[in-house]
Amino acid sequence: MSAPAIRIKGLKKNFGASEIIRGVDLDIHRGERHAIIGPNGAGKSTLFHLISARLPVSSGTIELKGENVVGLKPFEINRRGLSRSFQITNIFHNLSVFENLRCAVLWSLGYRYSFWQRLAGLADARQRAEAVMEDIGLGKRRDTPAGILSYAEQRALEIGITIASGADVILLDEPTAGMSNTETEEAVALIRRVTEGKTLVMVEHDMGVVFGLADRISVLVYGQVIATDAPAAIRCNAAVQEAYLGTSLNHD
Amino acid sequence: MSSRLVTRSRLLLWGGCLALALALPLVFKSGFLISLLCQMGIMVVFSLSYNMLLGQTGLLSFGHAVYYGLGAFATMHTLNAIGKDGGPLVVALLPAVGACAGLAGGVLLGYVTTRKAGTTFAMITLGIGELVAACSLMFPGVFGGEGGVSGNRVIGKESFLGFTWGPQVEMYGLIVLWAFVCTVAMFALTQTPLGRMANAVRDNPERAEFVGYDTERVRLLMVILSGMFAGAAGGLTALNYEIVTAETLNAHTSGVVLLMTFVGGIGFFYGPIIGAILITVMQIVIGGMTHAWLLYFGLFFLFMVLKAPGGIASLIAVQRNLWNAGLFGRMLPHYLAMALPVLILLAGLVGLVELTYALLAGEGVGAGDTATKVLGMQLKLGSPAPWVTALAVTGTGLILTRWIGNRAGAAWNAALATLHGDKA
Numbered sequence: 289m290s291a292p293a294i295r296i297k298g299l300k301k302n303f304g305a306s307e308i309i310r311g312v313d314l315d316i317h318r319g320e321r322h323a324i325i326g327p328n329g330a331g332k333s334t335l336f337h338l339i340s341a342r343l344p345v346s347s348g349t350i351e352l353k354g355e356n357v358v359g360l361k362p363f364e365i366n367r368r369g370l371s372r373s374f375q376i377t378n379i380f381h382n383l384s385v386f387e388n389l390r391c392a393v394l395w396s397l398g399y400r401y402s403f404w405q406r407l408a409g410l411a412d413a414r415q416r417a418e419a420v421m422e423d424i425g426l427g428k429r430r431d432t433p434a435g436i437l438s439y440a441e442q443r444a445l446e447i448g449i450t451i452a453s454g455a456d457v458i459l460l461d462e463p464t465a466g467m468s469n470t471e472t473e474e475a476v477a478l479i480r481r482v483t484e485g486k487t488l489v490m491v492e493h494d495m496g497v498v499f500g501l502a503d504r505i506s507v508l509v510y511g512q513v514i515a516t517d518a519p520a521a522i523r524c525n526a527a528v529q530e531a532y533l534g535t536s537l538n539h540d
Numbered sequence: 541m542s543s544r545l546v547t548r549s550r551l552l553l554w555g556g557c558l559a560l561a562l563a564l565p566l567v568f569k570s571g572f573l574i575s576l577l578c579q580m581g582i583m584v585v586f587s588l589s590y591n592m593l594l595g596q597t598g599l600l601s602f603g604h605a606v607y608y609g610l611g612a613f614a615t616m617h618t619l620n621a622i623g624k625d626g627g628p629l630v631v632a633l634l635p636a637v638g639a640c641a642g643l644a645g646g647v648l649l650g651y652v653t654t655r656k657a658g659t660t661f662a663m664i665t666l667g668i669g670e671l672v673a674a675c676s677l678m679f680p681g682v683f684g685g686e687g688g689v690s691g692n693r694v695i696g697k698e699s700f701l702g703f704t705w706g707p708q709v710e711m712y713g714l715i716v717l718w719a720f721v722c723t724v725a726m727f728a729l730t731q732t733p734l735g736r737m738a739n740a741v742r743d744n745p746e747r748a749e750f751v752g753y754d755t756e757r758v759r760l761l762m763v764i765l766s767g768m769f770a771g772a773a774g775g776l777t778a779l780n781y782e783i784v785t786a787e788t789l790n791a792h793t794s795g796v797v798l799l800m801t802f803v804g805g806i807g808f809f810y811g812p813i814i815g816a817i818l819i820t821v822m823q824i825v826i827g828g829m830t831h832a833w834l835l836y837f838g839l840f841f842l843f844m845v846l847k848a849p850g851g852i853a854s855l856i857a858v859q860r861n862l863w864n865a866g867l868f869g870r871m872l873p874h875y876l877a878m879a880l881p882v883l884i885l886l887a888g889l890v891g892l893v894e895l896t897y898a899l900l901a902g903e904g905v906g907a908g909d910t911a912t913k914v915l916g917m918q919l920k921l922g923s924p925a926p927w928v929t930a931l932a933v934t935g936t937g938l939i940l941t942r943w944i945g946n947r948a949g950a951a952w953n954a955a956l957a958t959l960h961g962d963k964a
Binding site for chain 1: 728732737743750752755757
């Protein structure tokens with residue numbers, strides 16, 4: 289059997305004296321859709337930052353498809369097939385929608401730092417960017433600068449940039465945050481569509497989205513995973529209910 | 541969007557620019573004007589190379605003259621080393637030596653400067669600029685000390701296709717050709733994966749890392765390539781003036797190229813071209829008319845930063861958008877109406893500045909009653925008449941500008957609102 293998409297062992301992260309991630313062990317299977325939930329301040333985003341190397345790890349190991357990736361730079365991890373989105377929209381504001389997506393596919397198509405090839409002549413980059421643009425429903429906004437898109441459109445573009453390179457492990461950090469109900473439904477459909485056949489890890493607060501999308505759920509509380517299981521089992525888990533005291537997982 | 545490299549419209553535009561540039565000496569025949577054109581051509585290349593960093597990669601450098609100066613010195617030393625063995629063809633190719641020197645400088649210094657972007661980068665370039673400028677005074681053997689290094693661009697007995705580069709107009713032709721090649725190359729670079737990723741790194745370095753790009757590497761490559769073009773410009777300046785001093789690579793030169801690029805407009809490829817031409821004219825023409833030119837220069841820069849931070853190119857772009865939307869006709873009367881009050885205001889301000897300058901500069905020789913020549917007029921600085929006149933003109937200009945400016949401003953805002961409303 290092949291190695292899991294992500295295997296985290298004894299992962300710790302402290303900022304000065306305060307320990308944010310306090311020994312996380314977690315396996316993300318290949319091809320599953322895995323949600324990470326937990327109360328505010330549990331360390332969900334920090335965990336994402338550690339996996340994607342945005343923050344350095346204090347101790348422990350992270351394996352991506354069987355290979356230890358601790359200490360690598362973000363671009364090196366991206367080149368190994370892990371791509372992520374951000375909670376706060378992180379796009380190229382002055383570039384058009386199309387240029388945003390084309391930038392996202394260049395490395396994976398092997399164009400690297402080429403200054404001897406013309407962008408306009410790279411048919412594969414154009415086609416791939418256009419395909420993603422249609423996928424995320426921004427075909428009509430092709431030449432609009434990303435900075436003046438609506439919020440929901442920017443969020444869609446954020447997901448588009450994340451999946452455009454064809455990475456097979458996708459990390460989405462609160463993809464539906466700040467969206468209306470309709471927008472959330474569209475976003476969920478989009479996520480389902482574009483992560484087909486890939487490994488998806490997502491941090492999400494909207495329980496409707498979590499229970500609708502995830503194959504498995506991990507609950508992170510105070511920097512530790514207290515449970516990892518199928519949605520139905522998580523719903524009945526006593527420890528999880530205690531952590532979410534006062535809120536209900538059943539309403540959605 | 542065309543995917544062909546050479547389209548008819550592009551060919552017409554570039555070919556037209558080249559033909560125009562080459563034809564300019566037919567109209568501007570005087571030695572002074574040809575020297576001016578030469579300086580413009582060199583500065584176009586230099587400021588375009590600077591904008592590869594500032595506009596395209598988002599890197600504010602205070603030490604770009606280092607590459608320009610290195611190119612100039614390398615070219616001059618090569619010229620002198622070749623001596624009688626070379627000929628005009630070799631001389632014509634010498635700016636390539638400058639380009640190589642700039643490139644080598646970029647590799648060496650870029651490695652240090654590009655570790656960080658933003659303020660850190662700016663500070664490191666400032667430090668390196670000072671370092672190199674200090675070195676230039678410490679090694680007079682290489683940099684020629686106070687006097688600089690001079691040479692003669694006319695070498696060998698034969699001519700190349702009739703050119704010896706002796707007459708200034710021939711030098712101008714050489715500069716135009718080099719400037720054209722460099723400009724085309726720099727434009728082409730903006731259309732490549734590296735060029736686009738430089739924009740991406742400028743907009744959002746974090747995101748660029750998360751789509752697989754090493755932002756340090758992107759910045760380094762841009763610094764190296766931009767250093768190469770700056771070096772070529774330096775090579776041209778060495779041949780043009782036949783002397784290179786430490787001034788070419790010091791902070792002042794770095795400042796001038798920053799001003800040119802910014803005033804022209806960093807958001808557009810052609811912006812620095814406008815800036816280089818305009819500032820060169822200001823430097824040489826206004827500099828020749830009045831000693832206070834630096835003051836005007838500073839005021840102009842201040843005005844641009846405050847009122848048109850996108851530079852002249854962005855003003856042109858807005859006009860073009862208005863034109864395309866059929867709104868330009870609505871604004872034109874306002875522009876024309878503004879012309880007179882602005883001219884009056886400028887005349888008044890210039891009068892005040894010149895009077896003050898004459899008064900302060902003449903202090904040593906017993907000012908007060910000294911008669912002085914201001915803009916060709918013989919004026920008595922001691923008498924109140926010229927001062928009152930200048931003040932009155934300034935005041936009139938100010939009132940008129942505000943009065944008409946308010947209406948023009950309202951029309952401007954309305955036009956912009958319509959423009960953006962149409963787009964949305």
